[in-house]
Amino acid sequence: MSDIEDKYANAPEADVKSDTAILGLSNANHLEKLYDGWFLDYASYVILDRAVPYFEDGLKPVQRRILHTLSEMNNGHLIKVANVVGATMRYHPHGDSSIYTALVGLGQKDLLIDTQGNWGNPLTGDGAAAGRYIEGRLSQFAQEILFNPETTEWIPNYDGTRKEPVTLPAKFPLLLAQGVDGIAVGLSTYILPHNFNELCEASVAYLKGKKFTLYPDFFTGGTIDVSHYDDGARGGKIKVRAKIEVQDAKTLVISEIPYGTTTGSLIESIVAANDKGKIKIKRVDDDTAQNVEIVIHLLPGSEPQKMIEALYAFTDCEKSLSPCTCVIIDKKPCFTTTSELLKLSVDHTKHLLKWELENDLKHSQEKWHATSLEKIFIEKEVYEVMKKAKDHDEMIQLIDEGLKPFTKKLRREVTTEDIEKLVALPMSKIARFNRKKADELLKSLDDHIAEIHANLENIIDYTVAHFKNIQKKYGAGRERKTQIAEFGKVDAVHVAMANQKFYVNRKEGFIGTDLKKEEYLFDVSEYDDIIVFKNDGSYKIVKVSAKDFVGKDIVLVEKFNKDDERRIYNVIYQDGKDGPALIKRFNVGGITRNKDYPMGKGKPGTKILYISSNANGEAGTVKVVLKPRPRVKLNFEVDFSEVEIKGRNAVGNIVTKYPVRSIKKVSDGESTLGAKIFYFDAISGIVSTQKKGDRIGAFEDEEKLISIRNNGMAKLHEMKDPILVGTDILYLGKYDPKRVFTVLYFEGENFNYMVKRFTLETCPTTTEFNILSDHPDTKMIEFFSTEDARVTMDYQSGHKVEQEELDLTELAEIKTYKALGSKFTAKKVKRFTRIKGAAHEEESSVHSDSESPDLFG
Template sequence: MAKANKEEYKHSNSGIGGQYKTWFLDYASYVILERAVPAIEDGLKPVQRRILHAMKEMDDGRFNKVANIIGQSMQYHPHGDASIGDALVNIGQKNLLVETQGNWGDVRTGDDAAAPRYIEARLSKFALEVAFNAKTTIHQLSYDGRKNEPVTLPMKFPLLLAQGAEGIAVGLSTKILPHNFCELIEASIKCLRGKRFELLPDFLTGGIVDATNYNDGKRGGKIRVRAIVEELDKKTLVIKSVPFGVTTTTLMESIVKANDQGKIKIKKVTDHTAADVEIIIELAPGISPDITIDALYAFTDCEVSISPNACVIVDNKPQFLTVSELLQIATDNTKKLLGWELQIKLSELQEKWHYTSLEKIFFEEKIYKELEKKHETWDAVLAAIDKAFTPFKKLLKRAIIREDIVKLTEKPVRRIYRLDIDELNEQIKQLEADIKDVQYHLEHLTDFAVAYFENLLKKFGKGRERKTEIKAFDTVQAKSVAIANIKLYANYADGFIGTSLKKDEFIGEVSDLDDIIAFTKAGVMKVVRVSEKTFIGKDIIHAAVFQKNDERTTYNIIYVDGKTGISYAKRFNVTGITREKEYDLTKGSEKSKIHYFSSNPNGEAEVVKIILSPNCSAKKKELDFYFEELEIKGRGAMGNQVTKYPIKTVRFKDAGRSTLDAKKLWFDNKFGRLNTEEKGQYLGKFEAQDRIVVYYFDGNYEIIDQELTQRFEPEKIILMEKFVPEKVIATVYLDNEKLQYNVKRFKIDTTTLHSKFMFIKEGKNNVVMAVSSNEHPLLLVKTGKGQAQQQTKYKIDQLVEVMGRSAVGSKLTDFNKAVEMEWVVQQEETPQTALFD
């Protein structure tokens, strides 16, 4: 009995397991195919398709309550009113297929739409044109078998790429980003013409997108989207857009959180969003706007990373495609549907031509008189009429069937008048012209499809221009912009550093992202993370924030080798290390120790006085040592021998000088950054006190320091160079009021950093055309186009005298739309003999 029960139990478990596997697979397939993933044919999920179908059934040109639309859609979608309502609001907010009325919420702020009973919707004219055609729609039974619904809509537009799609199924997900309406149409035209095209995302929320790694929307690609953050003044920033998928509410929450964590320092953040996004950020005193903007991108939702994953249903199976493949399929599908519609139209025209021709023959050849003759049966009458048509059947394009003759007998006899016959002839003539036109389009279907897309762009493209700016931007290094708001302490004797050692010696303020480099008397170097308490080694002699790849900070040391008693000196940089690893800066012998240590931010090489032990046999007990005589080598180098005698002490004597070349700076006009990595325009060599001057197209200049965290907008800059106060600046600008180009020479008379000063006449649309600090600037002015172009060279230093920065200047030439100006590089020996050539 027990054995039987055991077997029965095993059998029942096997049955349940089998059912579970089958049911779960069925459920997974259903979620993928029927709920989460769009179809390739029309770019719609089932719920979206059913909503649009229901709206088409209800369409009478007027708005319908969303509650009524939901009710109509429930006849086709078996998942309740909430899912239908959410999907409809989502479609409406995309402002493409559905026209809305009432409060439909705001994707920028995250505000929800009003209740369905309060808001209204109807199909847009665009939707009616591209998404519906009863003659080309294949239907299937709805879930309850009572209604017919479309398998897919005959979509003649790459809707999936225009709207985007997002969904989570069982075991897979889809995320297709929205693209620009006009660019999709232009790409479809290129696709039809066999030309190359590129598609990049475009979001209704605007912002800036770096699509360098978009990888054609393929799975594994990535884009970065940024809010537009601008400096209102030195104490205030304004956010003018939100990244895709981020609301003003979540953005502000992320800013407050970053402030609470000490990543940024702000006084207040306020949302003034109305028609446009406007979030005002008031900065804490002494905080740099440039660094704060970078910190907002690094630590808040002002920058988000999005990974596309274009999964669609193709032949009842999920497939992962690229954006180009999706557009190619959508374009081919549109062309196919257009061809299908033309074929249907051709058949209808041919059928109409056939019947109109029959009608004409019927009355013109008096075949209708067969109706007046006495025939035994109705079939005999129809047979007689058919026989009467025999001589004319060769004129027709298909055989005459019984239905044709029956239909003719129902026509009124008044058609026998000549006026009616002439009207039939006109109809036939027009039908033949229409047939010829449709046949031409079928033979040139690609051209017809191109014209169709061009018409879509003309009718619906206005107001759908790109909203998201495409711009490559650099990756913000979180370490470089993190606010130093944590106090770091050190117990030098016991060898501990950390944020919790508040009773010990204060080192400085750091951020929680910083690394700390520390050195001990025994010659050990170690780099550690900021933490509450970390052991470095007894007798710490130096601790500071570590900057990776820093080739300018130079460490000078004198140490004694414990094994031989010989003292060595060396200079080295620390550019890269393994965190938490101990590095020995001596020869590694026991009892080795450092006599002298210094950290020099710009490669300074000091002079020190070495005092030897009074008991040693050396004749000279004091000597000066010059670190500038040593080369900078690796940290593992042994160094140069200083003395074989025991040293009592080493004292600092003189600061000396830097042995490094002046710092070389470049301006990266792609990202708008100063750098030392040789990216962009070379600005020159800079000592610590040197400055940079920036000239802007709007007629302002600005003197700045060498801080690498500064941000610039390259498109607004006409010239950036090393600032030399003695130089005379030559400039040509457009005086828009007088419609003339003025020229002037001046010296910069200000020294204030990070403040803009006007150097041309103030006025609306006045703009700088050229700026030069050359001693003898020679300007080439080209006017006109093609063979009619004229060129004139102006020797500016001989044309105008040096004047004040605020002077208007002298007239150079009249305004000309077709003008180009450029400075000519001169040979030094070229004599300046004339005002102009």
């Protein structure tokens, strides 16, 4: 016990209270309340004044102060960033480093600031030059939509020497255009950038009462899956992928990267995945200059399409982003959605435009009043009464009396301030007065006032015109860069490298990758599942690991796929210690990992007499040898094809009730399942038998699948399960070497439109090949796999655009896929349009029969 505890152990309560006061312990509650207050103040400050933007202008305070300073310094010329940073410090008390970083970030968004010099490269992550070397100024767009002193609320700056805006009067959904992220106390915000033109169009749609949908758009390009975007609400997410293309069989090129990465960080993730053995590449080069170009050199024998999927699975070539739309509304942080944020911004824009119109109306009316009063003052020679006045007050009175007969048509009363302005008119202006010009000015003011009234009465149409004008003036060159597509999650099992050797100690019951002195089985990846059958009839599923005890006396170990419905296990087992021999055929399907499942009823003494794993449901024949016994046939054959396939929990049928000495395989047999029915899942790019996606037909083992991608690359596939063909598929069907294909394409090398008709009789059987030319500018226009191959061609003829119908089957002879084809026109083609005839309609549907299983065409 401490000295203090000992002192108060048996002390009277009064003494304790007295001594606690002496020790200062009575201040504990006061300190706690003080701490709570300070922390709340700090949290409120960070949320409202540092991390979370206001919905009105979409800016954090440091950004707002930078733009306000640029507006103050704006003279049309570029300004040194160092000077901007220094001037901004009059408003922002947090140091020059934070100002410089925020200023560079604004400049890199290429919207509000015109830049000159090295402002860094957000694609590569390279930083900007020092502030003394780079320059910037407000863009014309920023000047038009962000500043108006009359519609700005002002507050004193941090030291009270100047005034700064609470928010800038932004007449555009700037927050959604630029995006923002910030971490405050207890909350964060992460709003993704959206497309400039789409924001304008959505604003117009909202004002007209129409529905609209907004999705993110990134300057880095790439592809996004917005299936779970949930309108940018907290809890939603999107997946964004790099753009990876096959340059040739040994080279991949990344030309667009996911938002939130740089070329440097992306390459680091690729190298890390290679070092961990998740992918295997030769090397990766960064050839990025103005545009992204990351070149990945593959090892000999690599499958380019499978490597692309592996890059998505194991590197930052695919990233998941979780938006959280939190903004300051009415000086409180609020969680909202992208659509609601746009509506708030558009309503705020409408309010600002109305405010500007009302201010303009006020100024125009004042100018009309002043001009009318000057006209009366000069035309009616009221100024002559000034000669009779003895003092200033009498002069004001005389002028007021002189004006009264002529002021009935004025729109408000004449004030002393109005008369003071008349008195201040120089004589030269009175002498040069031009009645015609004054009437013209009054007429133009009347027209302008009428126009303002009309705009105020039709404020929605006026706001619509504002957004259309903004898009017309500044929307050029701001087309969507990020493609929207749906792509499923890449299953790591399908693309992972089998880079580890797997071993088993059957007697002791251990399996794993570290048992290098034991029996080698096969190569595995870390994502594989393993099924283990033991002599006692039990079986279980486990993940690949370094060393795992699964139970003694292992009889069968192999890789396991819960979706593989065609893998059938043929088993004969003894049901209990003295029980009969039973036979069963079953598929395991989905079961819980690390749980033992019994064979049959799991009686004590059960043991497996024979087991085989059959990838395609093969049903072989075995020879059963019994132990010697009087008047009993000692051996006979059992044909598994006569046994029905049932569920894994089925007990099975009796083979014999006598003790079995041995069972030996006689023949492998054939599949009892018939031809495999394959399906294509367009989202994941996988062909399998798992009934995911569209059916493409029934295939025998010796038949092959042909896939042709949008870029003209084609490949023959063995009918293994699953097959990774990719998501950019143009044609998918059963390989027929005599089938004739027709292609209309643009040949990049000779700059001509070409038609070719060909078969694939001589195509490679194991590697990818190109049905077009290898020139990088070559592009597919139309592809036909039927006899009907017709298009219409629009072409320029003088000042007119004329149209011609073409039957492509008449324009080229049938040759091999390597032939370039025939040049068929020298006309200035505007466009080609496919004619969808009956044959095309049949071809483009999904077939369920094995004779015509084409999926696309």
